[in-house]
Amino acid sequence: RKEVEQDPGPFNVPEGATVAFNCTYSNSASQSFFWYRQDCRKEPKLLMSVYSSGNEDGRFTAQLNRASQYISLLIRDSKLSDSATYLCAVNIQGGSNYKLTFGKGTLLTVNP
Amino acid sequence: EAGVAQSPRYKIIEKRQSVAFWCNPISGHATLYWYQQILGQGPKLLIQFQNNGVVDDSQLPKDRFSAERLKGVDSTLKIQPAKLEDSAVYLCASSFYGSSYNEQFFGPGTRLTVL
Numbered sequence: 001r002k003e004v005e006q007d008p009g010p011f012n013v014p015e016g017a018t019v020a021f022n023c024t025y026s027n028s029a030s031q032s033f034f035w036y037r038q039d040c041r042k043e044p045k046l047l048m049s050v051y052s053s054g055n056e057d058g059r060f061t062a063q064l065n066r067a068s069q070y071i072s073l074l075i076r077d078s079k080l081s082d083s084a085t086y087l088c089a090v091n092i093q094g095g096s097n098y099k100l101t102f103g104k105g106t107l108l109t110v111n112p
Numbered sequence: 113e114a115g116v117a118q119s120p121r122y123k124i125i126e127k128r129q130s131v132a133f134w135c136n137p138i139s140g141h142a143t144l145y146w147y148q149q150i151l152g153q154g155p156k157l158l159i160q161f162q163n164n165g166v167v168d169d170s171q172l173p174k175d176r177f178s179a180e181r182l183k184g185v186d187s188t189l190k191i192q193p194a195k196l197e198d199s200a201v202y203l204c205a206s207s208f209y210g211s212s213y214n215e216q217f218f219g220p221g222t223r224l225t226v227l
Binding site (some may be wrong): 037042043044045046049074087089094096097098099102103104105 | 145152153154155156157158162167168189203215218219220221
């Protein structure tokens with residue numbers, strides 16, 4: 001089983017739609033969780049950290065379920081500018097070091 | 113504040129040639145990372161430095177890849193000799209400290225094509 005697995009996508013949605021991305025991780029010792037956004041031919045940029053209680057930032061909501069080892073990202077009222085690849089990332093502690101492991105990413109295209 | 117700088121942005125070489133990439137992290141960031149991102153995949157960590165010391169190089173193909181951060185600031189990643197499967201984007205990232213919740217900031221990457 002891969003360390004971090006995401007919905008394969010791609011997702012094509014109309015403007016205004018709600019879209020959800022799912023991510024599972026295999027290592028129960030994972031410490032922290034993130035969603036990154038990567039535009040075409042650009043570098044990844046942090047979108048949200050994911051906290052145990054769930055967190056919201058405008059139209060974006062992230063949730064964590066440690067028991068099921070599952071992370072989600074919900075985008076409400078999607079905009080054309082939300083079109084990008086969304087990467088799930090999990091920080092795993094090894095000794096005194098933390099290693100960030102990424103999923104493959106899910107491509108989202110928001111259509112007019 | 114200046115971001116992570118990388119050069120070159122693009123490089124095309126033939127297999128068995130050598131290539132080097134350079135990264136200058138955000139000022140004051142102690143931790144520097146090199147990632148490899150193959151098309152259609154997420155970034156994969158190759159090596160992590162804390163100041164000028166290596167803390168994780170478990171996924172670095174050491175028979176052909178090497179990296180250094182001699183003065184604890186900028187870093188170089190070298191591939192010698194390159195293989196076709198090394199075609200990828202090489203991303204450098206930095207963080208203030210390599211802790212669990214420290215955000216990593218990525219540079220624009222170097223897109224390598226091996227022919």
